[in-house]
Amino acid sequence: MKRRTVVLLLGGKERTVLQPVLGRPLGAYALEAATRLGPDAVLVFAGAGADQNKWEGLIESVETGTPVFLLPAGKRPARNLAFLPAALVTARAILEKYPERDVLVVPADRPLLRDRTLKALVRAHVAKGSSLTFLSGAGETGLAGVMVLRSSDVFPLLRPVPRVRAAAGFEDLARRLTKAGKKVGFFLCPDEGEILPAGDSVAVGRAARELRRRKNEMLARRGVVFLDPSSAWIDWAAEIGPRTVVYPSVVIEGPTRIGGDGRIFPHVHIMSSTLGARVRVLSSTVMEDTVLENDVQVGPFSRFRPKTRVCRGAKVGNFVEMKNTVFGPGSKAQHLSYVGDSTVEEGVNVGAGTITCNYDGVSKNPTRIGAGAFIGSGTELVAPVTVGRGAYIAAGSTITKDVTAGALAIARARQVEKPGWVLERVRARKSGRRGGKP
């Protein structure tokens, strides 16, 4: 392409364009497609009364590598040609910095537009020496609202067309350009699905489905193995390494990174986490803002809250919750435990039913467990507390004081037996007495 471009992104209905689709605002998709052309600048026209922060969020969700200017729109949502004159007034100062450009106009509510379509549109526009080229669908879909125009030809002819139907505005402009000896062209969109506006919630749903399909297809082409691509829900920003197997009904949100040769079992929900290579996430596991290093296995039914790191080769099992914890290399916590605000060194065995009592009703307190320690099942570790390296906690203990390295700590009552008690209780109940609590 010899000539250079500037992109105008028309915000449209805020409720639609800011609705999250695969983890980012719907409008981000059209913005991304447009910026892939490598324009000199992008001007984003927010809707009137728009929430500035949200529009900035939309822009930030795309890596543009281009100057992007956020401009307030007029009183009506920025959507079509009728809006352009007002927009040009608003944007004059910026546009003057980029004279003699081809201006690509894209409504933000076309999430399915592909960059290759926009590139082909601009290419055709330039090749034919046109002043204005509309992207068009065949039949019912008609003009798409997407167009490219030669600013020096078109801007002078634009005039406010408030309350006129967009199509009328198009026709009017085309007529005047032709009169002035300029060329007006149409470029047929190869896939009409791309230009359908996501005008209401049902259309947004349909677009979301198609984007999901595209994302999963992209990952499959890079070697991810989906057992059922149609039921995996992967955030647009997520990445998964080759040969990792993704089971049905997996949901992955946010800028999650998953290494290669892993296995994500069914009904897993991962949010904004980082997983190394060869990680196995067994069924129905939930995690957020968590790091699982290489060769870790977690789940089923593990739950990781933010600021947790599970180090290489460690195993975390069913009904185990971790939060704000470093869990050392090769350590294990396989059953029914809560490990919070803790530092666990390597090779530790955390028995079933272990609870770090990190909250005393007033403040949160830390637990430290040294390398190679063995925490017997059914143990409460009342924080702040430190268990020394290689120490052994007897099952059923409530540990309130620090434990010396290599020592056995025990805190439980002696077992006593009352022979025949069961029969006696039956008799007592039969004769109308309650029988004491066991």
Next chain:
Amino acid sequence: MKRRTVVLLLGGKERTVLQPVLGRPLGAYALEAATRLGPDAVLVFAGAGADQNKWEGLIESVETGTPVFLLPAGKRPARNLAFLPAALVTARAILEKYPERDVLVVPADRPLLRDRTLKALVRAHVAKGSSLTFLSGAGETGLAGVMVLRSSDVFPLLRPVPRVRAAAGFEDLARRLTKAGKKVGFFLCPDEGEILPAGDSVAVGRAARELRRRKNEMLARRGVVFLDPSSAWIDWAAEIGPRTVVYPSVVIEGPTRIGGDGRIFPHVHIMSSTLGARVRVLSSTVMEDTVLENDVQVGPFSRFRPKTRVCRGAKVGNFVEMKNTVFGPGSKAQHLSYVGDSTVEEGVNVGAGTITCNYDGVSKNPTRIGAGAFIGSGTELVAPVTVGRGAYIAAGSTITKDVTAGALAIARARQVEKPGWVLERVRARKSGRRGGKP
């Protein structure tokens, strides 16, 4: 519509028509569409040998606002015109109460029929002054078995046509009506999909899919935000408020009510429950017959059994089960607990691993926890038992007696340490001894 209608719902194959689809019998959909016309009465013909209770259940699953009569059918399933003469004998006493009506005949196994189609059919029938109007599909689908007829014209001409093909019966009747100078018409169904019979399990599956799509589309139009409409399974009877976000793979059964501005995370299963506004249900949570008041957060991995109420602002977390319990405003039970047959007042903190021991092997007993109490982690509350307001239970205690308000209750053994025990055990094992249990 000047003239008034009576509906005949022909039961068809019981196995199909009573099969649940989105939480109610498949036949209920055709019944609902027909009753939306505001007929004076609906006559439902069950199949022969039909289970009366189940058919009553079908009728009750629809709010008709119309007298509905359930009639036994003849020996063959009530499905088409051949059946009408016998039906008219059975129904004579009722039909005589509604003379001079347009009679709309609808087979129950057409779950996709829309009320607007039936209305258009009756409108066309009346407008043309026809005696009999068939709903028809183009091409292969042919006659639908749905028709409207002027009873005074048609009934006298009907005669038993046992074992004849329905189409032959139609032709025969049409011929005789024409001979008698009456009009017979056809009304083309605008969407042929509506008239396909759900004749076998595969067709039922297809219908279920389409009904699911319609339900979710309806909710989306009212402002529910589906991240993946295609994987959410919402009962026909369920309602969800605007701006509530529904994640993928959510299953909502029964007459569940969910308020607005909520968030239902993936892999959640809700049955017949009531959720207030701004409720967050984190991933993989299961509940049945439960009330969550406004601003409650539950999950992930919470499980609520029937007769549980979680009061406003309360939080219930992972691996926590509740049953037959009122859980007070702002109270918290975040980890690995079982709270059953309990009354928990406001602002209570239930620590990790707390168990209400409600069953003593003979009967179920209640637990009461006063406002502001703190239950330390790993506590067993042996019911019946009462913890006073503001009381504090030390971690690892087994509480068998009532606790006074503001008191500390503690029931655990002293911690002792055996230095060097671990090394000693290793030596013992090496020399062939077992080494005592820790």
Next chain:
Amino acid sequence: MKRRTVVLLLGGKERTVLQPVLGRPLGAYALEAATRLGPDAVLVFAGAGADQNKWEGLIESVETGTPVFLLPAGKRPARNLAFLPAALVTARAILEKYPERDVLVVPADRPLLRDRTLKALVRAHVAKGSSLTFLSGAGETGLAGVMVLRSSDVFPLLRPVPRVRAAAGFEDLARRLTKAGKKVGFFLCPDEGEILPAGDSVAVGRAARELRRRKNEMLARRGVVFLDPSSAWIDWAAEIGPRTVVYPSVVIEGPTRIGGDGRIFPHVHIMSSTLGARVRVLSSTVMEDTVLENDVQVGPFSRFRPKTRVCRGAKVGNFVEMKNTVFGPGSKAQHLSYVGDSTVEEGVNVGAGTITCNYDGVSKNPTRIGAGAFIGSGTELVAPVTVGRGAYIAAGSTITKDVTAGALAIARARQVEKPGWVLERVRARKSGRRGGKP
């Protein structure tokens, strides 16, 4: 069919053909379809440098009832006619044992080929007395690579056509056969979808989806009730009995057998297990290599590891893990427990929060619980340990010694109370002191 057949399965790209689809290698589907013709032998040509074990696994995943010979291919993947001459050299010794056969050539990467299509192809070939019959699609799909040939006519004419396009090889062969006075025919595949090659990961995904649809449709025809057939993922090798209801998002892997009249709730993941009749698996349950006998109920959130048997009428509830255990008839473990390496007799009640401490840091030890025993909540059973029949363990006990039948065993500290402690602690903290741990 008068004449008898031999099948050549051409291995194609190993990465594709060995990729698991519904639990078995993709290539197994074409192999199965071909063996349904009842050929005298099947010759499988693996790709060059192929992993012999994996190809044997592919063959073993199909019950052929026919001698199957696994042959190494040449240097290029075995995929089309160009490959046949080399293949015939390799296979000569075998083919000589089966002279005068019709040879059916099937590329392994056509998982959607139906046996009835292959039968019709061979039938047409024989009926017309052809020497070579190609299976063909209309339009773009063209020749399928599937063909049947009369070995005595075709083999002598084959010559190596390395690096030539398959189609050229076809044309060349057809020309020479015609010249020799032999008939060459085409058989149009009735469903073009069947002959599409699963050439890349996206095509494999599409094929997987169609096979899933077929599997679920087969089950539905046999009486399985799917609430949402599109979201259930059922292994090709799995079987489910009639009237069993399968909820959405269920995943069933491996050669699982499920009896009739059961109920599999949403988000369940079953691997290689055997379930009896009338079994209810509540939501979000995970199991592997497990037997659930008749009338068992498990879940939600149960987790069964290998070598577990739950006997008739038993109930296992939420947040309960079992492993290598026999759990007796009518026994119950409903909440937050870990039962491992155990033998539990009938009618036992395992209270909430029960943990079998089967690992002492050195070895795994067994637990035995006699019939009718009652294990109070929050109990640790330190294995090896035996609880006698009808014995009663008090809540909150850590049991380290065997318990006599009918006895009460208790191992816990006395409850003491410090009145006013909470207020005192508040004062202490206010005045800057920490206040001892409770």
